[in-house]
Amino acid sequence: xxxxxxxxxxxxxxxxxxxxxxxxxxxxxxxxxxxxxxxxxxxxxxxxxxxxxxxxxxxxxxxxxxxxxxxxxxxxxxxxxxxxxxxxxxxxxxxxxxxxxxxxxxxxxxxxxxxxxxxxxxxxxxxxxxxxxxxxxxxxxxxxxxxxxxxxxxxxxxxxxxxxxxxxxxxxxxxxxxxxxxxxxxxxxxxxxxxxxxx
Numbered sequence: 001x002x003x004x005x006x007x008x009x010x011x012x013x014x015x016x017x018x019x020x021x022x023x024x025x026x027x028x029x030x031x032x033x034x035x036x037x038x039x040x041x042x043x044x045x046x047x048x049x050x051x052x053x054x055x056x057x058x059x060x061x062x063x064x065x066x067x068x069x070x071x072x073x074x075x076x077x078x079x080x081x082x083x084x085x086x087x088x089x090x091x092x093x094x095x096x097x098x099x100x101x102x103x104x105x106x107x108x109x110x111x112x113x114x115x116x117x118x119x120x121x122x123x124x125x126x127x128x129x130x131x132x133x134x135x136x137x138x139x140x141x142x143x144x145x146x147x148x149x150x151x152x153x154x155x156x157x158x159x160x161x162x163x164x165x166x167x168x169x170x171x172x173x174x175x176x177x178x179x180x181x182x183x184x185x186x187x188x189x190x191x192x193x194x195x196x197x198x199x
Contacts, residue, residue, distance in 0.1 A: 004058055012063045021063075023054055028068045083163055085116075089156035092117040097148055104144035122147040 007015065016024070019040045026036035033051030042050045054060055067074060094114050101124070124145045129138045161167045 007059055007062050009063075009066050012059055012066065015059045016063060020054065020057075020060060023051075024060060024063050024067060025074065027051075027055075028064060028074070079163060083160055086156045086160050086163075088113055089117045089151045090153055090160060092150060092153065094148075095150065095153065098150045099147060101145045101147045104146055107146040107148070117150050118148045119151045120149045122149075 013021075019042060022040035023036050023042070026039040027033060029036075033055055034047040037047040037051040037054070038044055072078060092114065094110065094117065104123075124147075126143050126145065127140050128143055130141055131137070132139050158167075
């Protein structure tokens, strides 16, 4: 039985084989040992047995404990990466194309970053007539069009402001309807008869 030694993260990384490291990172996705073993490159036939044996190793259990609660790092997500994604939408250079029909070739010329700002796409096909100078006659051409709907720039900017702390804290208005700070009292006279002449 392996000695219950407490490893540092650097020691664990040194001790882990590449397959063991892959197994751990796959295992914390859904806690399915057999699937994680297969994904790490272990034998398909013995994946279940390998997973069981691997999960009994002290350095494996400790490494899983290190990484299981750090899902942001595992997914490659950070506050900066989120803001950068929102920034693409907030400051998109193709705002003029929003809900406008453009030719397919114009759409295909957009960069990947510009396409990431698109929420939905509609397409249509039209036939046009143009004059062919060489043939000196009109001819039909087929044109494919695309209409793109962009994600909301205002929503993206609002999300960035919140993440950066630019928005002021929400204010709660405790004043009455007339703007005074005196709380309004709603008295239901049907529930209780009040005689204002009593002393």
